[in-house]
Amino acid sequence: MSRCRTRAASVADAAHDSHGRLAAVAEAYAYVEALRWPDGPRCPHCGNARAYFLRPGAESGARRTRTGTATARRVWKCAGCRRQYSALTATIWHGTRIHVPTWIALVRHTANHGELPPPGQLQRGWGLSAEAARHVRRLLGAASADLLRSGGVGGRAQDRGELLLAALLSIEGGRAARLRHAAVRRARPLRQRGPVADYGDA
Template identity: 30%
Template sequence: MFDLTIDLYNDPETARQHLEKLRWPKGPICPHCGNGDKFRIMKFAGKSTRPGLYKCKECRKPFSVTVGTVLEGSNIPLHKWVLAAHLMGAYRYRMNANQLHRMLDVSYRSACHMTERIDNVMK
């Protein structure tokens, strides 16, 4: 059993930080050019930028932890993606989209999209 009340499953910022630790244990790496030099990667900060946005000074392209993953381009909050991946990985049988739709409080179409992407990654 796992606790659904922890911040990882309820806060997008905590989920983003968790994904950054998993994907980049030694610091951010540009998915466009592969640059991992901490002095050549700049983190954007401010009210007008989205949280977790970085810019590579080598290729001059912005990126975040979701670039190059199944989460890229999704409008579904990160904490719901993390919970969906955990539920689908822990579930004994294949979790269907209708069940995910009810558990995560997302539309059925979004749940279908999530199950399809997560299934493809798990294969």
């Protein structure tokens, strides 16, 4: 775990000012990969351990998404099912738009202080929008409660942040999808004015 701890320190220290820094994001993905797959990448879709790393552009160190945005997300392609995946695929952070270094720093803060700051402080100190701050608190709160129900976080407490991050990454598949769904706060639609036939009551 020494390699992981070295990466953890560098990622956490740079988390606040790493937004938009592709090198920091790539390093964060490599750190998460080492925690989730200590024996090498394994496809979250089919379980195959053979995969090919899709190298980013040699000059920019990044690849372009379908919308043309530069990203440093480290992507693998399974040799079995041929599907692409990253270290966040099928986890509670699947599809997240929040930078990975930010998530790592937030998890470490949770592990060291027991909880996250209020949403307003997350907005001011971490550069999150109001909705993102609320989402972060809901998701990490739900995932932490799920870990407690399943037996808590095991391992030696040499680095509580790393232990919690590894435990959260172990929540996969349908279990992770349920937590992501529960963390999304959907606004209730406004009650229709006028005829009430759509509601079936008066």
